[in-house]
Amino acid sequence: MSMVSVDQVSFTFPVSGLKIMDSVSFTAEKGEFVSLMGPSGCGKSTLLRIIAGLIRPTAGKVMYLNRQIYGPTLGMSFVFQDFALLPWLTNLENIKLGLSLTTLTDEEKNEKAMELIDRFGLTGFEEYYPNALSGGMKQRVGIARAIASEPQVLLMDEPFSALDELTANTMRSDIMFMLQSKDISVNSVIMVTHNVEEAVELSDKIIILSGKPAHVKDARAVALKRPRNKRGREFIEIVDEVYATIAKE
Numbered sequence: 001m002s003m004v005s006v007d008q009v010s011f012t013f014p015v016s017g018l019k020i021m022d023s024v025s026f027t028a029e030k031g032e033f034v035s036l037m038g039p040s041g042c043g044k045s046t047l048l049r050i051i052a053g054l055i056r057p058t059a060g061k062v063m064y065l066n067r068q069i070y071g072p073t074l075g076m077s078f079v080f081q082d083f084a085l086l087p088w089l090t091n092l093e094n095i096k097l098g099l100s101l102t103t104l105t106d107e108e109k110n111e112k113a114m115e116l117i118d119r120f121g122l123t124g125f126e127e128y129y130p131n132a133l134s135g136g137m138k139q140r141v142g143i144a145r146a147i148a149s150e151p152q153v154l155l156m157d158e159p160f161s162a163l164d165e166l167t168a169n170t171m172r173s174d175i176m177f178m179l180q181s182k183d184i185s186v187n188s189v190i191m192v193t194h195n196v197e198e199a200v201e202l203s204d205k206i207i208i209l210s211g212k213p214a215h216v217k218d219a220r221a222v223a224l225k226r227p228r229n230k231r232g233r234e235f236i237e238i239v240d241e242v243y244a245t246i247a248k249e
């Protein structure tokens with residue numbers, strides 16, 4: 001059984017009638033890290049929102065563990081490019097927001113959020129507001145909030161693209177380390193990225209979408225063992241192939 005199955009999803013904007021997606025299908029299997037790539041404006045963010053149940057597709061369906069998605073589910077969480085933290089809430093309170101759909105008591109939410117503060121290296125910053133944090137730390141809060149409800153699927157929309165390259169690199173390693181740890185609920189990730197090296201570093205599978213209306217132009221496995229050597233010959237070959245596929249008409 002696939003964790004997520006995107007089945008012939010099409011999307012047309014209701015008012016303008018603009019069709020941006022045409023019969024997109026792919027799956028994310030248990031244990032798989034899937035990257036979605038494609039030209040700017042082709043509908044990647046819209047597709048991720050459709051998967052999250054935030055937008056309804058015009059045609060086709062999304063299945064989460066064999067059940068059709070009609071709205072947001074606790075099993076899938078979203079990480080945003082711009083972090084989407086609420087500036088008037090402390091970092092702890094922002095993380096607790098990720099628990100708002102659960103039945104935990106406030107005390108249990110606090111306890112859980114403090115565990116995540118610790119796990120994400122934010123100790124000492126729990127009572128600060130997001131504005132006091134660097135970009136990397138803000139995204140740690142964003143990821144902690146997403147993980148809090150113990151989702152099985154993590155949906156990330158260009159999660160590292162607002163960070164400087166050094167910070168992004170650290171975050172990528174941290175995320176891989178976190179995903180490999182036994183006590184983590186997440187067992188599939190679908191990430192939108194425009195960064196080919198990032199996709200090859202992190203993914204088991206890369207889905208390349210065409211320009212509007214987007215369809216799946218190529219789906220390729222990345223079988224390199226981890227951790228991946230970005231200077232290795234095989235790594236560079238795959239990066240070149242992915243670039244070529246994206247550029248190809």
Ligand code: ADP
Binds near residue numbers: 044
């Ligand atoms: P991506 O994440 O791949 O860059 P998006 O999913 O954000 O693409 O957007 C897909 C396309 O839909 C873009 O070309 C954008 O201009 C267009 N778009 C976004 N919102 C609307 C809307 N309300 N009506 C019509 N077109 C829209």
Ligand code: MG
Binds near residue numbers: 044045046
């Ligand atoms: Mg986008």
